[in-house]
Amino acid sequence: MRKLSVWLGGAVASLALTATAHAACDVQKPGYELTGDEAEEIYDCLKADLQAGYQKGPKRWISEDFVKDYPDWTKASAFPAAPGFHxxxxxxxxxxxxxxxEYLKYKPENVTIPAGTRIAKESFAVNDDGKxxxxxxFLMEKVAAGKSPETDDWYYMMVVPNGAPQAVNVMTACSECHMENFGEQGGLGYPVEDARIR
Ligand code: HEC
Structure with missing residues (x-):
């Protein structure tokens, strides 16, 4: 996990540009003090608009189905958790x-995640003023073996809150952090322990 702190700076800086204010769900507490239940309440308030935003407009190089279908998939997070990354x-x-x-086993090694696996991760932020x-x-797709050896056959994609696909340098913005820190566990970071649904 040594490299995470190094990556964090750059990742935070670039992602800060992609937030969209949502005053209706503001709270009277800084984000870092929120309990899991409180984070879940904010998510309940936000969810419909968050998901509707992601759906807007053409997805271009990202599969439309990926973004349309993910809300019906298996949820791996018991509540929204803020691990300090992303x-x-x-x-x-x-x-x-x-x-x-395979994902819900949260295996630390010998992960055999099948080609065709798709993972979608929604995100929201609560700043120090509760805004x-x-x-x-954030999207990851496991593609056929050998299709993208430099990313361990993961495709990484990103959609901003207004639904536009965001072009990123997949290697430096996504894959290097996942591979260097989670290479042993198939490139998967997994939700923080407390927030995992098993
Ligand atoms: C600074 C390191 C870092 C960078 C850079 C990064 N991630 Fe992650 N990613 C993580 C961590 C840590 C987790 C697990 C944390 C969690 O989900 O609570 C994670 C989890 C994910 C997940 C859920 C699947 C999993 O690994 O458990 C997706 C999808 C994802 N990232 C996509 C992306 C995309 C797309 C990018 C580039 C735009 C990216 N990530 C950049 C650290 C990073």
Whole structure:
């Protein structure tokens, strides 16, 4: 996990540009003091608008189905948790039927996640004044073996809160952090322990 702190700076800086204020769900508490239940209440307030935003407009190089279908997949997060990565955001993770069994084991090694696995991670932020903003939707897809060896056959994609696909340098913005820190566990970071649904 040594490299995480190094990556964090750059990741936070670039992701800060992709937040959209959502005053209706603001709270009277700084984000870092929220309990899991309180984060879940904010998510309940935000969820419909968050998901409707991601759905807007053409997805171009990202599969339309990926973004349309993910809310019906298996949820891996019991409540939105903010592990300090992905721009200090609260995260909610969904996995499709192909990958759910293996992902929900949260294995530290010998992970055999099948090709065709798709994972979507919603995000929102609560700043030190309790102001809520919608964040990007982060996507990972496991593709056929050998299709993208430099990313361990993961495709990484991102959709900003207004639904636009966001072009990123997949290697430096996504894959290097996942591979260097979670290479042993198939490139998967998993939700923080307390927030995992098993
Ligand atoms: C600074 C390191 C870092 C960078 C950079 C990063 N991630 Fe992650 N990612 C993580 C961590 C840590 C987790 C697990 C934390 C959680 O979900 O609570 C994670 C989890 C995920 C997940 C859920 C699947 C899993 O691994 O458990 C997706 C999807 C994801 N990231 C996509 C992306 C995309 C797309 C990018 C680039 C735009 C990206 N990530 C950049 C650290 C990073």
């Amino acid at each position: 721009g200090g955001r609260f995260l909610v993770t969904y996995v499709n039927a192909i990958g759910a069994d 809520v903003s919608r964040g990007p939707l």
